[in-house]
Each structure stands twice: as C-alpha cells, then as structure tokens.
Amino acid sequence: MKTPLKAIITFIGPSIILLLIFMLIPIIVSLTLSFTDFNVFAIYNWSNASFIGFQNYINLMKDPLFWRALLNTLYALVVAMPLTIILALSFAALINREATYFKNFFKVSFYLPSITNTVAIAIVWSWMLNPDYGLINWFLGLLGIKGPNWLGDPAWAMPSVIMLVVWKAVGYNIILFIAGLQNIPDYLYEAAELDGASRFQQFLHVTIPSLRPTIFFVTVMTIIGYLQLFEEPYMLTGGGPLDSTLSIVLYLYRQGFRFFKLGYASSIAFVLFIMIFALTFIQMKVGKNIEA
Amino acid sequence: MKKRFTIFSILVLIVALGFGTTKITIWAMGEEAKSLDKLAQLFMEEYPEYEVNIQAIPWANAYDKILTGIAGRQVPDVAQMGTTWMAPFGSMGAFENLDPYVKNSKIVKEEAFFRGSWETGKVDGKLLGIPWYVDTRVLYYRTDLLSEVGCDHAPQDWDELYDVAKKLAQKGKYGITLYQPQDNYQILLPFVWQNGGDILDSKGNVIVDQPEFVEAFEYYTRFFTEKLAPLGGGGNLFQDFATGDTPMFFSGPWMVSMIREQIPQIEGKWNVALMPKKKTRTSFMGGSDLVIFKDSKNKEGAWKFIEFLSRPDIQVKWYQLVNSLPASIEAWNNPILQADPMIALFGEQLFDAKAPINRPEFQEISVSIDRRVEEAIYGRKTPEGAAKDLKKDIEKILR
Numbered sequence: 001m002k003t004p005l006k007a008i009i010t011f012i013g014p015s016i017i018l019l020l021i022f023m024l025i026p027i028i029v030s031l032t033l034s035f036t037d038f039n040v041f042a043i044y045n046w047s048n049a050s051f052i053g054f055q056n057y058i059n060l061m062k063d064p065l066f067w068r069a070l071l072n073t074l075y076a077l078v079v080a081m082p083l084t085i086i087l088a089l090s091f092a093a094l095i096n097r098e099a100t101y102f103k104n105f106f107k108v109s110f111y112l113p114s115i116t117n118t119v120a121i122a123i124v125w126s127w128m129l130n131p132d133y134g135l136i137n138w139f140l141g142l143l144g145i146k147g148p149n150w151l152g153d154p155a156w157a158m159p160s161v162i163m164l165v166v167w168k169a170v171g172y173n174i175i176l177f178i179a180g181l182q183n184i185p186d187y188l189y190e191a192a193e194l195d196g197a198s199r200f201q202q203f204l205h206v207t208i209p210s211l212r213p214t215i216f217f218v219t220v221m222t223i224i225g226y227l228q229l230f231e232e233p234y235m236l237t238g239g240g241p242l243d244s245t246l247s248i249v250l251y252l253y254r255q256g257f258r259f260f261k262l263g264y265a266s267s268i269a270f271v272l273f274i275m276i277f278a279l280t281f282i283q284m285k286v287g288k289n290i291e292a
Numbered sequence: 293m294k295k296r297f298t299i300f301s302i303l304v305l306i307v308a309l310g311f312g313t314t315k316i317t318i319w320a321m322g323e324e325a326k327s328l329d330k331l332a333q334l335f336m337e338e339y340p341e342y343e344v345n346i347q348a349i350p351w352a353n354a355y356d357k358i359l360t361g362i363a364g365r366q367v368p369d370v371a372q373m374g375t376t377w378m379a380p381f382g383s384m385g386a387f388e389n390l391d392p393y394v395k396n397s398k399i400v401k402e403e404a405f406f407r408g409s410w411e412t413g414k415v416d417g418k419l420l421g422i423p424w425y426v427d428t429r430v431l432y433y434r435t436d437l438l439s440e441v442g443c444d445h446a447p448q449d450w451d452e453l454y455d456v457a458k459k460l461a462q463k464g465k466y467g468i469t470l471y472q473p474q475d476n477y478q479i480l481l482p483f484v485w486q487n488g489g490d491i492l493d494s495k496g497n498v499i500v501d502q503p504e505f506v507e508a509f510e511y512y513t514r515f516f517t518e519k520l521a522p523l524g525g526g527g528n529l530f531q532d533f534a535t536g537d538t539p540m541f542f543s544g545p546w547m548v549s550m551i552r553e554q555i556p557q558i559e560g561k562w563n564v565a566l567m568p569k570k571k572t573r574t575s576f577m578g579g580s581d582l583v584i585f586k587d588s589k590n591k592e593g594a595w596k597f598i599e600f601l602s603r604p605d606i607q608v609k610w611y612q613l614v615n616s617l618p619a620s621i622e623a624w625n626n627p628i629l630q631a632d633p634m635i636a637l638f639g640e641q642l643f644d645a646k647a648p649i650n651r652p653e654f655q656e657i658s659v660s661i662d663r664r665v666e667e668a669i670y671g672r673k674t675p676e677g678a679a680k681d682l683k684k685d686i687e688k689i690l691r
Contacts, residue, residue: 044384152524238474259656
C-alpha cells in the first residue's frame with residue numbers, strides 16, 4: 001500500500017519547514033555573506049555590503065590568529081575527546097555493575113553538570129581554579145604540590161578549560177553508554193565466564209565490541225561538540241591569556257558580533273562547517289568498514 | 293440609526309488618536325529600568341500629552357537585543373547606551389544626529405556637561421548621544437596598610453604610587469591590582485593620557501609608538517614584571533582588598549557601596565583618592581548616554597524626554613534613586629551629592645576624565661591593545677616592542 005501524499009505532508013511537513021527556516025536558509029545566507037564584505041556599516045543598511053569573491057577566505061588563510069584558534073581547538077579536541085570517552089565508559093561500566101548501590105543517584109549526579117547553566121558553572125569553576133584560595137590548589141597543597149595559576153598562566157589555561165568541558169560532557173555520555181550496556185545480552189558474559197575470561201577480559205572482548213555503535217555515535221557527537229568549543233573559554237578566559245584559549249568559534253564570535261565583520265565571520269563559520277563535515281564523513285566511512 | 297452610530301464611533305476614534313497621548317518607547321537596562329519608571333511618571337505629570345513606556349532589558353541580553361533591533365529595524369524611540377557601546381552601535385548609522393536638536397535646546401548644552409562625558413556621545417564627529425549618567429575611576433586604597441608602610445596619605449603621583457606598591461608588596465602579597473581579563477585597555481589608557489599620550493592624534497595618525505605612550509606602557513608593565521601586581525584574572529577583588537593581598541586598585545563609583553555592603557569589616561580602613569598625577573590626573577570616563585533612533589516616529593517627544601532627564605534637578609533625583617552619578621555639572625552643586633565625601637571626590641575626578649575616541653574600528657583596536665599589553669606584562673615582549681607591533685596592528689585595522 002502506498003502512503004498517501006497528504007499523510008506524508010502532514011507528518012513530515014512541519015519538521016521540513018522548521019528545518020528550512022532554522023537550518024537551511026541560515027546556512028545559505030551565511031554562505032552568501034562569506035563572499036561579501038558585510039561589516040558594521042551594512043547591518044542597518046544592507047546596500048553598504050558588496051561582493052568581494054574569495055577575498056575573505058584568502059584573508060583568513062593569512063590570518064595568524066585564525067591558525068592559532070584552529071590549533072587551540074584541535075588541542076582541546078585531541079585531549080578532551082579520548083578523556084571524555086574513557087571516563088564516560090568507565091563510569092558507565094561501574095554504575096551498571098549489579099553490585100553498585102544508588103545507581104540513580106550516581107546517574108543524576110554525573111548528569112547534573114550537563115543541564116546546569118554554563119555561566120553559573122564558569123563562575124564556580126573560576127573560583128575553584130583561583131591560584132590563592134581556590135579549592136583545587138588547596139587540595140593540591142594538601143598533597144604537597146604547589147598548584148599553578150590555572151587561568152592566569154598561558155600554559156595552564158587550556159588544560160583548565162579542558163577540565164571543565166570534560167567534566168561537563170561526561171554525564172551525558174554516561175547515560176548513552178549505560179543504555180548501550182543494558183542492550184548487551186547476558187548470555188555473552190555467561191559464555192565468556194564459562195570460557196574462563198576474567199572481568200577485564202570480558203570488558204575488553206565482550207563489552208567494547210558490543211558497544212561499537214554507541215562508541216561510534218559518542219565519538220562523532222563529541223568531535224562535533226568540541227570543534228564548536230565556545231561557551232567555556234568565553235566565560236572563563238575570554239580567549240586569553242595570550243590567546244591560549246582562543247577557539248575557532250570564539251574567534252568567529254569576536255569577528256562577527258564584536259567587530260561586526262559578519263562577512264569575515266561567515267567565512268570562518270563555513271571553514272568550520274567543511275571541517276566538521278569532512279571529519280564526520282571520514283568517520284562514517286571508517287565506521288562502516290569496521291561494521292563490515 | 294445604525295449607520296449614524298458607526299460614523300460617530302469612527303469620528304470619536306479619529307479624535308482620540310489625534311488628540312490623545314503620543315507614545316514614547318524607551319529601552320533601559322538592568323536595575324535602571326525599574327527606577328526609570330518613577331522619573332517617567334514625573335515626566336508625564338509635566339507633559340500629559342505623552343505616554344512613556346519603559347521596556348526593561350537585562351544587561352546580559354542588551355547587546356544582542358540592540359544588535360538584532362537595529363538589524364531588523366525593530367527599535368524604540370529612545371535607548372540607554374553604555375558609553376563603550378556608542379562606537380560599535382553608533383557606527384551602524386541607526387542613531388539620529390542630535391546636533392540640530394542641541395542647537396535649539398535651552399537645557400541640553402555642551403557646557404552643561406562634563407567635557408569628557410560630552411565626548412562619549414560623539415561618533416566619527418557626529419553627536420549621536422546625550423550623557424545621562426557618568427562614572428569614572430579613582431584609586432581605592434587601604435589607609436591602615438598604607439600607613440603601616442609609612443604613607444599617611446594617598447599616593448599623589450606616579451613615583452609615589454610605584455614606591456608605595458613596592459613597599460606593600462614587600463610587606464604583604466601584592467601592592468595593587470592593575471589587570472582585568474576583559475577590556476584591560478580601560479586600565480592602561482588613563483596612564484597614557486596622564487602622560488599626555490593617546491592612541492591617535494587629532495589628524496588620525498597612530499601615535500602608540502611615541503615616547504608618551506611607551507613611557508606610560510613601561511610604567512604600567514613594571515608593576516607586573518616586578519610582581520607588584522597579580523597576573524591573570526579569577527581573583528575576588530573584595531576578598532583581596534579585605535585581606536590586604538591587594539591593598540590598592542582603580543575602580544568606579546559602584547564599588548563604594550559594594551565595599552560597604554560586602555566587606556563591612558574594613559569600614560574606616562579605606563578611602564578613595566584622585567588618580568595619581570604625571571602631567572595630568574586623567575581618568576577613564578564611562579556611564580550611559582541616551583540616543584534617539586532614526587526610525588523613531590516620535591523624535592520630538594523622545595527629545596523632550598532626554599531634555600527632561602538632563603535637567604539638573606532630575607539628575608539629582610536619579611542619583612537619589614539609583615546612585616548613578618549626574619552628568620550635569622550643575623547637579624553636583626546640590627548638597628545631596630556633597631554629603632558623602634567619597635562620592636564628592638568622584639565629582640572632582642570627573643572634571644579630568646576622558647573616553648577613547650568613538651570610531652567604527654574602536655572595538656577591534658581595543659582588542660589588539662589588550663593582546664599587546666598581555667604580551668608585555670607576561671614578559672614575552674618589551675613594552676617598546678609591543679607598542680611597535682600595536683602600531684602595525686592599528687594601522688592595519690584603520691586601512
């Protein structure tokens with residue numbers, strides 16, 4: 001039986017319209033803007049903008065701050081992504097054990113950071129990271145270590161930001177992993193146990209292979225999320241000190257909404273879009289090969 | 293009968309629209325918006341032909357709200373505009389040029405306001421904003437800790453400030469706080485102005501590599517390289533001031549009441565003083581201006597309201613309502629403003645306070661100042677080298 005056209009429109013029409021208005025049209029407008037010199041004078045009067053071809057992209061390639069922002073973002077990605085996955089998976093496995101009490105309490109506790117307002121989180125963290133009376137350095141002091149000037153030292157500012165984003169992202173991914181873990185049938189573990197596999201061997205050879213789709217999904221989502229790193233450095237450091245926490249989106253925000261160079265900012269956005277698209281595409285290909 | 297009634301009601305409607313009140317919509321931010329309603333009531337009593345409608349915008353959303361308002365042409369008649377926002381938003385061309393209005397006004401005159409404050413309303417040479425209230429920075433210092441190191445008065449000039457900071461840092465932790473993670477240029481520029489320097493000269497040439505600028509930059513940097521001032525943000529100003537870790541800092545009038553509320557334990561052990569002198573005692577001028585939008589349909593009423601808010605008696609009332617300092621010089625003659633000696637000192641400093649020139653590129657210039665200053669205070673570059681790079685940055689921005 002063929003589904004009538006009317007039903008198709010009724011069911012998916014609204015979401016297609018929403019997708020058009022809030023996703024596709026903005027993307028097309030932004031792409032168009034990236035070929036113009038749309039700046040502060042054009043916001044009130046669009047006719048002040050003109051097409052300049054690829055000039056924004058050429059300038060971008062010559063912009064040392066853009067490259068700095070790109071490197072910073074990749075640094076955050078390369079450190080934060082594995083940390084997030086390993087931590088989330090370990091905590092999920094621990095919470096999912098039969099022997100664990102207060103499962104829901106742990107789930108909620110780990111999940112709380114992801115639903116708390118980043119502004120509030122950033123204020124609390126900036127106090128915790130304070131070099132003189134912050135909680136973290138006080139704790140390190142108990143162990144006899146003199147903690148660094150976290151947010152004031154260009155070498156430690158990015159690690160501070162990474163700590164915050166990982167702490168924030170772990171909870172959400174724990175929930176995803178727990179859902180994945182609960183889908184693994186018990187008989188696989190029983191069979192492994194009969195074969196004499198240890199707990200750790202079971203984890204390595206039963207849990208991880210069975211979780212592959214979840215791991216794949218989490219990896220894709222965290223990569224996309226971390227490439228768009230913005231709120232945390234914006235609130236904690238504003239990109240400093242010495243541009244050490246300047247991320248791509250933060251730089252885009254600065255160009256677009258501080259300097260109102262919306263044309264230039266759109267070209268940054270588009271480069272980021274292509275990067276995310278390419279990375280996700282590669283992952284899809286690799287993911288498929290592993291499945292097969 | 294029915295037809296007559298219809299015609300009659302239409303006539304009534306037309307009369308009501310024609311002779312009724314004219315609406316003036318105003319965007320105001322934060323706490324100010326709530327109290328502004330009280331002034332609007334007074335205004336409507338004096339001018340019953342107008343109906344003032346105040347829309348409160350939280351400070352956190354204000355920047356985006358104004359931006360989208362201008363882009364979408366959904367703007368009020370009048371808006372409050374922070375002085376540092378005059379450059380970016382004023383450059384967009386959405387604000388009415390107020391020069392002709394001032395020419396015909398008996399109340400709003402250039403000489404009625406603090407000089408530096410009047411300048412904040414000019415963008416690229418055009419008058420787009422009228423000062424509403426002002427703030428400026430002065431030196432906050434711990435009287436007890438300073439006298440412990442043998443200084444029984446506030447540091448009067450650059451040398452004294454440096455000496456006292458050094459002695460305080462030897463005795464305690466730091467001498468002074470001179471850094472804020474964002475908009476740090478607001479701390480550096482007063483030193484430059486005190487030394488007779490600036491970013492641009494009157495012809496628009498970049499003069500940040502001139503001796504006046506570099507000398508001030510070197511003076512400022514010394515506090516960090518000699519560890520008299522802490523690097524990096526995240527500290528709590530109140531706590532550090534109360535413990536004496538940073539016994540001096542520069543800040544605006546809002547800190548007077550905040551210190552009294554948050555750290556009452558040091559009451560009587562601190563005071564405020566004018567900026568230290570080099571050639572002058574120039575400080576940073578801030579506050580809020582009032583603007584009229586070009587798209588406003590009721591500019592006459594909007595201007596009447598701005599005139600009303602500029603009146604010295606209303607400026608004093610506004611101070612009583614929200615503690616915002618009057619931009620009108622005459623208002624300061626009122627005993628109410630002289631009652632608190634700390635507030636009165638701000639009145640003195642306001643005569644020697646200025647704001648950076650408002651031009652479209654200023655946001656970008658300010659960010660590059662902050663970057664180059666960081667390079668110097670973190671010891672990556674000498675102040676002279678950083679100033680040279682800054683000159684190149686600014687010339688590139690202005691090109």
